[in-house]
Amino acid sequence: QSVLTQPPSASGTPGQRVTISCSGSSSNIGSNTVNWYQQLPGTAPKLLIYYNYRRPSGVPDRFSGSKSGTSASLAISGLQSEDEADYYCAAWDDSLNGRWVFGGGTKLTVL
Amino acid sequence: EVQLVQSGAEVKKPGESLRISCKGSGYNFISKWISWVRQKPGKGLEWMGRIDPSDSYIKYSPSFQGHVTISADKSIGAAYLQWSSLKASDTAMYYCARLDFWSGYYYFDYWGQGTLVTVSS
Numbered sequence: 321q322s323v324l325t326q327p328p329s330a331s332g333t334p335g336q337r338v339t340i341s342c343s344g345s346s347s348n349i350g351s352n353t354v355n356w357y358q359q360l361p362g363t364a365p366k367l368l369i370y371y372n373y374r375r376p377s378g379v380p381d382r383f384s385g386s387k388s389g390t391s392a393s394l395a396i397s398g399l400q401s402e403d404e405a406d407y408y409c410a411a412w413d414d415s416l417n418g419r420w421v422f423g424g425g426t427k428l429t430v431l
Numbered sequence: 432e433v434q435l436v437q438s439g440a441e442v443k444k445p446g447e448s449l450r451i452s453c454k455g456s457g458y459n460f461i462s463k464w465i466s467w468v469r470q471k472p473g474k475g476l477e478w479m480g481r482i483d484p485s486d487s488y489i490k491y492s493p494s495f496q497g498h499v500t501i502s503a504d505k506s507i508g509a510a511y512l513q514w515s516s517l518k519a520s521d522t523a524m525y526y527c528a529r530l531d532f533w534s535g536y537y538y539f540d541y542w543g544q545g546t547l548v549t550v551s552s
Contacts, residue, residue, distance in 0.1 A: 322475060353536040364526055364545050365476065370538035408476055412537065419492045420478035
């Protein structure tokens with residue numbers, strides 16, 4: 321059972337816009353920033369979004385992040401076949417003397 | 432170019448000890464913390480702990496405290512994750528990840544390629 325809650329799956333057709341939600345609590349998302357990671361099949365996770373909405377250089381602007389209260393969202397516009405991957409949200413959690421927590425991951429399928 | 436290069440896959444028996452490594456390059460190794468993250472087969476990511484290579488201060492996740500040991504050798508730019516007695520339930524992919532920060536908040540910006548640890552009798 322992950323501390324952050326994500327839908328296990330999401331899907332869309334090429335060109336569509338899809339969103340992935342991440343729900344937490346006051347001790348994590350409510351008081352800290354959210355980061356998003358993309359994990360392509362058989363590879364290591366890659367940073368997609370940090371500080372709720374900032375994109376590292378090299379990440380297309382089709383990817384965007386937002387946060388409100390104790391929830392966050394990742395949006396992918398102009399969906400492409402290469403976006404098919406697992407997506408994870410992460411945040412620092414102030415409980416239990418502090419720890420990083422992840423969502424359970426969302427498998428995105430491009431139909 | 433920042434790189435974190437991890438040691439190769441390991442196959443061990445229950446009860447055996449193991450140390451895996453993560454070598455950083457392309458940046459000042461002691462300037463960024465290193466974390467270890469576990470991913471069991473077909474499952475999600477779990478944070479195990481992090482180390483500050485400049486002074487070897489370590490923070491463990493409560494879930495992993497006492498089960499693993501994290502260390503670093505700043506002279507060679509490497510971080511380590513070790514077990515004294517492996518169990519079958521330790522079978523997983525293990526990633527090291529560098530922590531950077533912006534405006535006071537941290538994030539994992541670079542990841543190693545992963546080390547697959549298989550524990551089986």
